[in-house]
Amino acid sequence: MTEKKMNVESFNLDHTKVKAPYVRLADIKEGQHGDRIHKYDLRICQPNKEHMDMPALHSLEHLMAEMSRNHTDKVVDISPMGCQTGFYIALINHDDYDDVINIIEQTLNDVLTATEVPACNELQCGWAASHSLEGAQKLAKDLLAKRSEWTEVFA
Numbered sequence: 589m590t591e592k593k594m595n596v597e598s599f600n601l602d603h604t605k606v607k608a609p610y611v612r613l614a615d616i617k618e619g620q621h622g623d624r625i626h627k628y629d630l631r632i633c634q635p636n637k638e639h640m641d642m643p644a645l646h647s648l649e650h651l652m653a654e655m656s657r658n659h660t661d662k663v664v665d666i667s668p669m670g671c672q673t674g675f676y677i678a679l680i681n682h683d684d685y686d687d688v689i690n691i692i693e694q695t696l697n698d699v700l701t702a703t704e705v706p707a708c709n710e711l712q713c714g715w716a717a718s719h720s721l722e723g724a725q726k727l728a729k730d731l732l733a734k735r736s737e738w739t740e741v742f743a
């Protein structure tokens with residue numbers, strides 16, 4: 589690992605020391621009026637050992653983006669990591685870690701019962717052919733099975 593501190597928070601995280609799956613508070617940004625953005629690292633796959641397939645990841649992104657907002661109005665963004673091992677979840681003015689865990693759990697339970705991927709068409713998505721509801725549900729199922737491990741980030 590480099591000694592130099594980098595601009596991006598996750599570039600300073602030792603990815604060989606973490607133990608997926610986990611939910612980790614990655615960053616807090618405060619605006620000049622006191623509003624705070626909390627950014628969470630939802631790691632699903634063990635870095636450099638496994639990764640999500642693109643269609644499954646993409647469908648899980650659509651499903652979580654749509655369904656998480658049924659449980660809270662604090663979600664700013666849910667975005668997949670380019671390494672395909674997890675998602676970043678940004679919330680505004682919500683610093684309750686345990687409740688974030690609950691929101692993720694409720695959202696994944698919604699994913700399990702979904703009968704279609706929302707917005708997987710060429711009008712509403714940039715790669716509508718790359719989706720897998722079945723794949724997303726397998727990811728959600730596996731993640732929920734390890735729910736008790738989510739709060740433990742390091743091995």
Ligand SMILES: [Zn+2]
Pocket residue numbers: 646650712713714715716
């Ligand atoms: Zn899409």
